[in-house]
Amino acid sequence: MPTYKLTYFNSRGAAEVSRLIFALVEQEYEDIRVERSEWEKLKPETPLGQLPILNVDGKVLPQSLAINRFLARTFNLYGENDWEKAEIDAVLEVVQDLFYPVRKMFYADTDELKARYKKEFVDVQGPKYCGFLEKLLKANNGGDGFFVGSKVSLADIVVFAAVGDALGDKSRDYYLDHKEPKLKALIERIRAIPQINTWLQTRPKTEL
Ligand SMILES: N[C@@H](CCC(=O)N[C@@H](CS)C(=O)NCC(=O)O)C(=O)O
Numbered sequence: 001m002p003t004y005k006l007t008y009f010n011s012r013g014a015a016e017v018s019r020l021i022f023a024l025v026e027q028e029y030e031d032i033r034v035e036r037s038e039w040e041k042l043k044p045e046t047p048l049g050q051l052p053i054l055n056v057d058g059k060v061l062p063q064s065l066a067i068n069r070f071l072a073r074t075f076n077l078y079g080e081n082d083w084e085k086a087e088i089d090a091v092l093e094v095v096q097d098l099f100y101p102v103r104k105m106f107y108a109d110t111d112e113l114k115a116r117y118k119k120e121f122v123d124v125q126g127p128k129y130c131g132f133l134e135k136l137l138k139a140n141n142g143g144d145g146f147f148v149g150s151k152v153s154l155a156d157i158v159v160f161a162a163v164g165d166a167l168g169d170k171s172r173d174y175y176l177d178h179k180e181p182k183l184k185a186l187i188e189r190i191r192a193i194p195q196i197n198t199w200l201q202t203r204p205k206t207e208l
Pocket residue numbers: 013014043049050051052062063064065
């Protein structure tokens with residue numbers, strides 16, 4: 001069995017989907033959390049000067065989405081055939097679309113702009129993209145199972161991380177007080193998976 005080391009900062013951020021996958025499949029790995037003070041020294045030693053990175057038996061992979069897909073393929077969470085993989089990709093792309101306005105809101109220069117983008121997000125883009133997710137979810141088994149096929153996949157984990165977990169308690173204000181009952185129920189189903197729930201209870205507590 002390969003040895004896995006995941007390096008990121010001490011936050012959920014771009015590493016949490018990978019951590020959730022490791023938790024779900026109960027795969028041992030080293031969860032390395034770099035302090036900002038250590039980062040300047042480590043940065044030039046990383047492939048792109050960015051985190052997260054995944055080290056697998058000495059080989060180093062950058063880019064969180066590549067890492068997530070690699071782990072999903074390795075642990076059989078990336079669909080049963082090419083069509084299912086494409087359906088999973090479609091869900092991942094909706095989440096990427098959802099993240100554009102989220103980033104705009106977080107990186108706004110002034111409090112006034114931040115408030116404006118937050119309102120736009122809560123009123124317009126959040127419901128739009130959560131509506132897309134609800135639609136895709138309902139297209140499979142009426143929305144009472146998972147996004148794709150009959151078992152949990154990368155799609156469910158990514159949506160859980162983005163919509164149910166990314167902003168911590170604030171996630172509820174931003175996304176889930178909307179009208180997407182199936183999406184809301186899926187988030188709670190994923191949260192209730194014992195391995196996921198154990199990770200959520202025991203992981204380091206961080207704001208983001
Ligand atoms: N597309 C990349 C973005 C990576 C990225 O921007 N990482 C940030 C943290 S979320 C980083 O390493 N910042 C420190 C730096 O650039 O010095 C990914 O998803 O892995």
